[in-house]
Amino acid sequence: MTDVHTFTPRPAEARTESLVAAGLAAALVAGYLYVGQGERDVRLLAGLSALAAGVVLVGYLLRAHVQWVDEIQLSAESATLMRNDAPQTLPWTAVRSVRHYSRGGEHWILSADPGHSTMIIRADGLNREEAARLRELISALHAAAVPSAATEHGR
Structure with missing residues (x-):
């Protein structure tokens, strides 16, 4: 689990x-x-x-x-945005790059491999502590998935 x-x-x-x-x-x-x-x-x-x-x-x-996003869920496998009970999920192994911006609010652009949609995660509606935790998790989870993605593509 x-x-x-x-x-x-x-x-x-x-x-x-x-x-x-x-x-x-x-x-x-x-x-x-x-x-x-x-x-x-x-x-x-x-x-x-x-x-x-x-x-x-x-x-x-x-x-x-x-x-507006109702919920942001991050796990070791994927990032999921819930909008009106419709999830948008992007596996970390499909993320090519993560760009972080702090203009007009804090947000991240998860650029995806072909076949997956690029995901934009905004920290709108989160306090500073939550946004900082979100920033740490996105960085850590993407970094953890990069070696496994390279191993899977090399097989």
């Missing part, structure tokens, strides 16, 4: 991340216009800051809605 590590993203955590990103966008736009461009019209600053925040918020919420 293999250990299955399960991560369950929480919508409230993802909403908080979205609101923080929107607030940061508003502050950056207002700061840039005020300090960098010398703009002093409060209505223009407020309007453009609100527009920037709205664009970022809509982008994050749309991504969360379209790419």
Whole structure:
């Protein structure tokens, strides 16, 4: 029996991340216009800051809605994403490479061999500790599968 590590993203955590990103966008736009461009019209600053925040918020919420994962399961054999009770599973032996990005949230791209679909695992809705644990597990499980994959392909 293999250990299955399960991560369950929480919508409230993802909403908080979205609101923080929107607030940061508003502050950056207002700061840039005020300090960098010398703009002093409060209505223009407020309007453009609100527009920037709205664009970022809509982008994050749309991504969360379209790419939301109900559960992430990692085992020694495979990575599985559950979306609306429909699993997407990718065996570690079929993963060619793992790329990790921390822009716009933390996510991993598991590039797969032909015949398998590439998998994107997002840490949306996970707290920092869970995202760190997910990062460690993906790295360790993929590294552990690489020698066995090379042995299997060499037979």
